[in-house]
Amino acid sequence: MNVHIPTPLRSYTRKESVIEAGGGTVGEMLAEIERRYPGFRFRIIDEQDAIREHIKIFINGKPVNSLSAPLQAGDTIHIMCALSGG
Amino acid sequence: MKTESHLVPKPATGPVAVLIGTRKGAFILRGDKARRSWKLSGPMFLGHIVHHMALDPRDRRTLLIAARTGHLGPTIFRSTDFGKSWKEAERPPAFPKVPEGQKGLVLDHVFWVTPGHASQPGVWSAGSSPQGLFRSEDGGRTWEGVSGFNDHPMRNAWAGGVGDGTPDGPKLHSINIDPRDPNHIYIGMSSGGVFESTDGGKDWKPLNKGCAADFLPTPDPEYGHDPHRVLLHPLMPDRLYQQNHCGIYRMERAEGEWVRIGRNMPKRVGDIGFPLVLHPRDPDTIWVFPMDGTEVWPRTSPDGKPACYVTRNAGKTWKRLDQGFPRRAWFTVKRQAMAGDSREPAGLYLGTTSGEVWASRNGGTTWTSVAKYLPEIYSIEASELSR
Numbered sequence: 451m452n453v454h455i456p457t458p459l460r461s462y463t464r465k466e467s468v469i470e471a472g473g474g475t476v477g478e479m480l481a482e483i484e485r486r487y488p489g490f491r492f493r494i495i496d497e498q499d500a501i502r503e504h505i506k507i508f509i510n511g512k513p514v515n516s517l518s519a520p521l522q523a524g525d526t527i528h529i530m531c532a533l534s535g536g
Numbered sequence: 537m538k539t540e541s542h543l544v545p546k547p548a549t550g551p552v553a554v555l556i557g558t559r560k561g562a563f564i565l566r567g568d569k570a571r572r573s574w575k576l577s578g579p580m581f582l583g584h585i586v587h588h589m590a591l592d593p594r595d596r597r598t599l600l601i602a603a604r605t606g607h608l609g610p611t612i613f614r615s616t617d618f619g620k621s622w623k624e625a626e627r628p629p630a631f632p633k634v635p636e637g638q639k640g641l642v643l644d645h646v647f648w649v650t651p652g653h654a655s656q657p658g659v660w661s662a663g664s665s666p667q668g669l670f671r672s673e674d675g676g677r678t679w680e681g682v683s684g685f686n687d688h689p690m691r692n693a694w695a696g697g698v699g700d701g702t703p704d705g706p707k708l709h710s711i712n713i714d715p716r717d718p719n720h721i722y723i724g725m726s727s728g729g730v731f732e733s734t735d736g737g738k739d740w741k742p743l744n745k746g747c748a749a750d751f752l753p754t755p756d757p758e759y760g761h762d763p764h765r766v767l768l769h770p771l772m773p774d775r776l777y778q779q780n781h782c783g784i785y786r787m788e789r790a791e792g793e794w795v796r797i798g799r800n801m802p803k804r805v806g807d808i809g810f811p812l813v814l815h816p817r818d819p820d821t822i823w824v825f826p827m828d829g830t831e832v833w834p835r836t837s838p839d840g841k842p843a844c845y846v847t848r849n850a851g852k853t854w855k856r857l858d859q860g861f862p863r864r865a866w867f868t869v870k871r872q873a874m875a876g877d878s879r880e881p882a883g884l885y886l887g888t889t890s891g892e893v894w895a896s897r898n899g900g901t902t903w904t905s906v907a908k909y910l911p912e913i914y915s916i917e918a919s920e921l922s923r
Contacts, residue, residue, distance in 0.1 A: 456607075458605060458607055458608055459608070488626060489611065489624045489626070492609055492611070492628060493608035493609045493611065494608065494609065495609075496630075496643070497630040497633055497641075498631075498633055499633065502607070502608070502609050505607060505608075531608075
């Protein structure tokens with residue numbers, strides 16, 4: 451699966467805008483990303499496993515709001531930073 | 537009351553670095569030895585909200601930054617070479633995850649970072665919004681919650697709800713460690729009040745007797761107060777000062793009761809404000825920077841006339857210090873945005889929310905603007921790069 455990374459998180463992915471990751475759910479995918487890019491997950495997922503307020507995750511263009519959202523091989527994931535503050 | 541002269545440290549003589557946390561990143565102002573010329577570097581972490589930046593006085597190299605961005609969650613960055621390079625904390629402060637179906641605390645931002653006791657190198661403490669206390673024993677790489685506070689059965693009552701705090705979130709700040717005993721700790725919470733632990737943070741007790749809480753219906757509540765800044769004097773650790781939402785106070789710990797020394801301030805100015813600075817060698821001398829706390833709380837210089845006030849007798853009398861400030865200006869100075877150095881005469885530094893840094897190298901007698909056009913300033917720390 452291709453995961454599109456927004457600019458505020460590319461300091462973790464060594465400037466890569468798209469990375470490959472696996473997992474049966476969004477949570478599993480983020481766990482894999484965290485193993486490769488430590489610190490990534492907590493910037494977008496809080497300690498109670500909720501997606502942070504100004505972060506949006508899309509699977510094939512559809513928004514999801516839970517780490518348990520299922521993923522399938524070939525899915526395209528976008529992690530987006532919503533409009534936020536000044 | 538005076539300290540024993542042999543305990544009073546000699547004034548520092550080396551250059552001073554002013555660490556500046558802003559709404560849009562961190563900056564460092566480096567002064568020459570005379571504190572006359574200043575060189576600004578930064579921004580570091582441009583676009584990050586930097587609530588606090590502090591230098592470890594035990595090694596004079598390690599810097600910690602409490603940061604987040606508008607989108608991304610809170611974290612701590614650390615440098616062991618005074619800002620040349622940075623690494624993110626491997627495990628930043630976070631509240632524990634609670635079981636499914638329960639509502640757990642979510643850390644919005646780290647608000648305060650404080651180096652630990654001189655005898656405990658590598659130990660740091662952090663305060664957060666909402667109110668939480670965290671500790672690192674490895675120079676800020678990894679952080680654990682201080683369970684004795686965060687899980688205290690009274691924590692939720694003491695801290696109140698999220699809506700009970702300051703406009704950008706309730707905060708735990710002003711972490712003071714007794715130089716005689718690393719297990720003796722004071723903290724301030726906005727809201728909540730002042731709390732004390734004598735067992736290294738395992739248990740806590742409110743310490744608010746005598747302090748007003750005019751915004752509560754109860755006349756003399758045990759907790760729920762709003763200290764803006766709390767400091768103990770290292771040379772007289774049983775003396776505490778606080779700039780509170782409801783005035784300026786001093787406590788001699790043995791008496792256990794806050795005395796409102798702000799009542800001796802001029803009535804037209806009042807004793808509302810946010811920052812508080814101690815003199816490095818004289819526990820009777822403190823500086824405050826009053827704010828307008830009337831009616832709807834403008835939080836600007838009273839009557840648009842910026843001034844610092846000093847007491848040199850522990851609050852009996854106050855003197856206005858405004859030479860060099862504009863005759864008319866509407867400064868707002870946040871609680872963590874004023875600091876002093878350890879030179880002689882003592883230097884003072886304050887940062888405004890309009891992005892200007894003002895400095896005095898003579899104990900506040902005269903002030904000079906040393907940096908301007910910065911983002912909104914959240915915090916100021918003054919650190920000696922050498923003695």
